[in-house]
Amino acid sequence: MPAAPHHPENTVRALIESPHVSAxxxxxxxxxLETAAQPYTPQFFDADTFALxxxxxxxxxxxxxxxxxxxxxxRIDERLAAGLSDGWRYDVLPPDREAYRLGLGGIQQEAQAQFGQPFAQLAPEQQDETLRRVQQATAAGAAWQTLDGPRFFEELLAEATALYYQHPLAQEEIGYVGMADLPAxxxxxxxxxxxxxxxPIQP
Amino acid sequence: MPGEESLEEGVLNPSKPTVEPDIQDPLLRQLLQTSPPPQPQQQPVPTPRAEVDCIVIGTGAGGAPLLARLAMAGLKVVALEAGPRHDARRDFATDEKAQEFLFWNDERLSAGRTPTSFGNNNSGTGVGGSTLHYTAYTPRAQPDDLRLRTEFGVGEDWPLSYDDLAPYYDELEHFLGISGPSPYPWGPARRRGYPLAPLPLNGAAQLMQRACEQLGIRTSPAANAALSARYYQEGIGWREACTNRGFCQAGCSVGAKASMDVTFLPLAEAHGAEIWPNCFVTEIERDAQGAITGVVYETDGQQQRLGCRTLFLCAGAVETPRLLLLNELALSSGQVGRNFMAHPGIQVWGTFDEMVRPYKGIPGALISEDTHRPTDADFAGGYLLQSIGVMPVTFASQVARGRGLWGQPLRDYMRQYNHIAGINILGDCLPHADNYLELADEKDARGLPKPRVHFSFHDNEERMTAHAEKLMRRIWDAAGARDIWAFPRSAHVIGTCRMGLSGDYAVVDTDGRAFGVPNLYICDNSVFPSALSVNPALTIMALSLRTADRFLETQKRLDTKTKS
Structure with a gap:
């Protein structure tokens, strides 16, 4: 794969203030941007689970x-605290709050089982290996007897990915400026x- | 203001089944016949309540056209819409997150081997219903789409023909201001062309056009219900041309897309129809004979009631059967909730050297219906091909789900967003016994059972998908794409209250009237007997106008009878 293009910084911030963007x-x-910059105290998860x-x-x-x-x-914690949904969920998964609690617990179990340490203390490669096992349905541990690992991982990944690319700076990163659609x-x-x-600035 | 009475006792509804039993004893029957009429205290005096000629539940492609038709015929009509009324020009942002309010976000449970997704995939809420969300892709069905069983021995025939729909297609194309090619390259000759020239082709469309030309596949700019030029709409006024903002699926802020809120609904209101937003219908009330007397709905946390002479249920292929099941209404055929179908809609994505910028232009700019009946098909029915644009959050979510990419590979791949283009199909889906909607034990915030939808592709859908994937990979190869990948998916919700000739196997008759409930009509994608090989919106609207016309005919006959 050729190296990815980059985009000049502040493109999106400058456009937001321009007449090309609707009110x-x-x-x-x-x-x-403002919300993302604020410090956040978890409302749904306890402090340890939120850190995980x-x-x-x-x-x-x-x-x-x-x-x-x-x-x-x-943003995930906020949504779960508010009890909001995106309109559907896989029937094989329990309700979102339960799925997140069970799934995060299962990731912790898997980290312990494989590497004898909590997830947060693992090296990045070990963390990735732990997550890959969940994604590929090879994670052991009691949680994965009741929770469908690949489906849980898919939901978690899809939510995290959508949240990331909703951020104006992540949109700038990929060269998206669709928000500046005025007048046409x-x-x-x-x-x-x-x-x-x-x-784009070619690397 | 929406209904002002609070919920009262004494009207029959399914949670209080008080249907009077037939009196079997001859002596008792005689006594009752000779005795004075039943004392009023048996049924508390009902407080006066509002009654209208027709209630329409839902303001999407099924409800809005007939609402306008009924109002124009002079009937007193009220539409109850679960969602709010939006001021699209002022409030709709070009931002996927900010537009999430547009989707039906009450949770639905997706079961089966190939569960279909809801929310932003196929639903809308608010005045205008799912047309607030649709991509405006408006091809006509072809005549043989309606005769699948005759042609292939599987699936279902429609109890009406293309000729029954054609005059309505024609009317809609001109009323809505559809932009498209004239003549249209596929299907029967038409009375007249589209009123507006096609919308311009974006990058993905140009790539597909180029490759298909090499491969000998005919393409054409697609028919889209978005204006390629300013358009004067009878009874409404001028609507502005599309500004190519590529955002149809998350709401048009220009008024160029022919969603119901800028077309049939203002027309209906101009003729006296009322549209009450934020009214979620929970109960449908009946009299002892089983005729509908009105509905109970929730608004602002209050229960309200509105009476009607005829009810039009147009809430879509999930909420319509859900409401019928909750109310144990029109269930005599055993088909409510059955025959759930979703179009195979596999997408193929590729990365190009050229700059595509997939956020610009009408998303489905180019079409081919050469695959309507492929000569080498090993499946029944067919599909259409379309080029697709895509917004970044939707695309990123699909990359996560479909490719399973995460970490640095995900971010690296997404950096090529501006060089990515897609094609997808939309193909027929057969009804299968194990694809159905039911009420789950799990309750929603209102305390009502959530709908659970079982959906699995069977052989026919799998074969069609494989055929289409192979072809689309060839097209993208020919167009010069690298890193080609496929995202299998399904789109649209169809079936669950199918139309047919007999109440033994269908929920509604050819006019959209429910078997066994004389004053209930259903009109939305739930009545489709088969899925069709095209996007459903235009056909839903055609059925809506036809349902209104058929209903008005029966009213005329009644009037004549009364007068003579």
Whole structure:
């Protein structure tokens, strides 16, 4: 795979303030930036479980280049505390709150079983190996007798991924500037670029 | 204001079954016949309550067109919509997260070997229903789509023909302002072309067009219910042209997409229809003969009641059967909830050297129906091919679910977002006995059982999917893609209250009227006897207009009888 393109920093922040972004869109994006910057106290998980969730999410979406990584664990905790749903769930999984409690417990069990230490204290490669076992249905441990590991992992990964790419800076990272759609896109064909769309910096 | 009475006692409903038994004893019967009529205190005097000619439950593609038709015929009609009313121009953001309110987010349980997803995959809520969310892709069904059993010996025939639908397709295309190619390359000749030229092709469409040309597959700009030019809509006024913001699936803020909130619903209101948002219907009430007398709905945490002479249930292929099952209504055929179908909708993605920027332009810009009846098919029915644009969060979620990528590989792959393009299919699905909707033991926030939907692809769907994946990989190869991968999925919710000629195996008749319940009509994707090889929205709307016309015919006949 060729090295991934990068995009100039501050593209999205500058666009948000521009007349190319509608008031409703601007309000949503600024609110998300603001919320993400706030310190967060877990409401649903206890402190230890929340720290475990953070450690898991840090492997799903590692951000070594960011001084302040985009945190997705707070958003998951918020959602579970509020009891919100995205409209469906796999029937093989228990309700979301229970699935998260069981699943995180199972990850901890698997870390102990394989490496004799809590997940958070493992080396990154060991953490990845633990998660891979859950994803591939090879994790042992009591939790995985009742919880479908691959489906739980899929749900956790899909939620964490969606939360990450909802963040304006993650959108900037991939060169998405669809939020700046005013007054219209007119150059929409292959290799056609509107002036306000950033040029990628080839590595 | 929506109904002002609170819930009262004494009207029959399924939780209090008080249907009077037939009196078997001849002496008692005689006594009752000669005695004065039953004392009013047996049934507490009902407080006066509002009654309208027709209640329509749901304001999507099934409910909105008929609401307008009924209002234009002078009937007093009220639509009850579970979701809120939006001001799309002011409130709709170009942001997937911010638009999550658009989806039906009450949890549904997805069971089966290939569980289908709900939420943002196929549902909407609010005034306009799921048309707030649809991609505006509006091909017509082809005549043989309606005769699957005749042609292949599997699936079901529709009890009506293409000729019954064609005049409605024509009317809709011109009323909604559909942008598309004229003449349309597939299907029977048409009375007239689309009223507007096709929308411009985006990057994915150009790639697919180029490759299909090499491979000898015919393509065409697709028919989309989004305006390629400003359009004057009878009874509504001017609607603005599409600005290519690529955001159809999460709500149009321009009014260019023909969702019901900017087309049939304002038309209905202009003719006196009322639309009451935030009204979630929980009960359907009947009299001793089983005729519907009205509904009970929740609004603002209060229960309210509204009476009607005829009920139109247009809540979609999940909520419609759910409401019938909850109310033990129209169940005599045993088919409510059965025959659940979802279109095979496998997507194939690839990475291109060219800059695609998949967030721009109408998402489904290009179509091919050359696969409607492939000569080398080892399955019944067929499918259509379409190019697809995609928004970043939706795409990232699919990468996570479909490729199972995480960690650095996920972030590296996503950095190529602007070079990624997709094609997908939409294909027929057969009804299978183990694909059905039921009420689960688990309750939702209202205390009502959640719907559980069992869905598994069988041989026919698997073979069609394999055929399509092979073809789409060839197309993307020819287009110069690398790192091609497939995301198997299903789209749309269909069936569960099927239409047919007999109440032995169907829930509604050809006019959309429920067997066994004279004043109940159902109109949405639940009545489809087969899934069709095209997106359902245009056909739902056609059925909606037809259902209204058939109903109005019967009213006319009744009026004539009364007068003579």
């Amino acid at each position: 409703a869109t601007r309000a949503a994006l600024l609110d998300r 969730l953070q450690a898991v999410c840090a492997r799903l979406l590692p951000q070594p280049e960011r001084a302040a990584p985009i945190e997705v664990a707070p 896109w007119t150059r929409i064909g292959l290799d056609e670029r509107e002036d306000r769309e950033p040029q």
